[in-house]
Amino acid sequence: QSALTQPPSASGSPGQSxxxxxxxxxxxxxxxNYVSWYQQHPGKAPKLIIYEVxxxxxxxxxxxxxxxxxxxxxxxxxxxxAEDEADYYCGSYAxxxxxxxxxxxxxxx
Amino acid sequence: xxxxxxxGGGLVKPGGSLRLSCAASGFTFSxxxxxWIRQAPGKGPEWVSHISRSGSTIYYADSVKGRFTxxxxxxxxxxxxxxxxxxxxxxxxxxxxRYYGQPDYWGQGTLVTVSS
Numbered sequence: 001q002s003a004l005t006q007p008p009s010a011s012g013s014p015g016q017s018x019x020x021x022x023x024x025x026x027x028x029x030x031x032x033n034y035v036s037w038y039q040q041h042p043g044k045a046p047k048l049i050i051y052e053v054x055x056x057x058x059x060x061x062x063x064x065x066x067x068x069x070x071x072x073x074x075x076x077x078x079x080x081x082a083e084d085e086a087d088y089y090c091g092s093y094a095x096x097x098x099x100x101x102x103x104x105x106x107x108x109x
Numbered sequence: 110x111x112x113x114x115x116x117g118g119g120l121v122k123p124g125g126s127l128r129l130s131c132a133a134s135g136f137t138f139s140x141x142x143x144x145w146i147r148q149a150p151g152k153g154p155e156w157v158s159h160i161s162r163s164g165s166t167i168y169y170a171d172s173v174k175g176r177f178t179x180x181x182x183x184x185x186x187x188x189x190x191x192x193x194x195x196x197x198x199x200x201x202x203x204x205x206x207r208y209y210g211q212p213d214y215w216g217q218g219t220l221v222t223v224s225s
Contacts (some may be wrong), residue, residue: 003155
């Protein structure tokens with residue numbers, strides 16, 4: 001199975017909102033509600049920020065939100081802050097395995 | 110708090126073997142599936158394998174099937190990955206992750222470099 005498709009880059013100014021898409025198929029993103037999003041700063045491990053499409057783990061700011069429509073999931077970061085600059089990866093259950101996206105580099109201008 | 114600490118990475122020649130370990134703490138290890146996930150330099154993560162709570166159910170990515178073996182020791186709260194017939198394409202940071210529908214907590218990773 002192929003990796004999920006994400007735009008390579010996204011950007012926004014402090015205080016603005018930005019949305020990152022993640023496109024899969026009916027065998028992964030569209031078929032299950034186990035879509036997750038991870039934030040990764042340079043040299044660090046990925047950190048879960050959204051699970052099960054739209055749920056936030058404890059401690060993750062409510063500026064981060066997730067949604068899904070058909071085979072495409074989205075992560076929205078509202079009220080951008082400098083510390084949001086990082087790589088973002090989506091992930092999806094795909095029936096006995098898991099797929100990840102290629103990543104989106106979010107730049108805060 | 111959940112902690113996952115990987116070890117065992119290093120430089121190995123093509124065709125060689127390595128065994129990775131992951132020590133877990135801060136949660137009931139035997140209650141969770143566990144995963145190995147790798148990330149090549151500059152690339153997105155790639156799921157490698159996961160193992161059920163008892164170790165009776167195991168899945169592998171096609172890219173490692175027949176070469177890698179995942180196992181766990183619930184008494185020792187440890188996860189393992191035996192990697193044989195290593196190739197240059199296996200070069201990556203290998204992460205151990207707790208798995209509950211999706212990987213939630215990840216360790217800091219251990220670097221595996223396959224090069225002659």
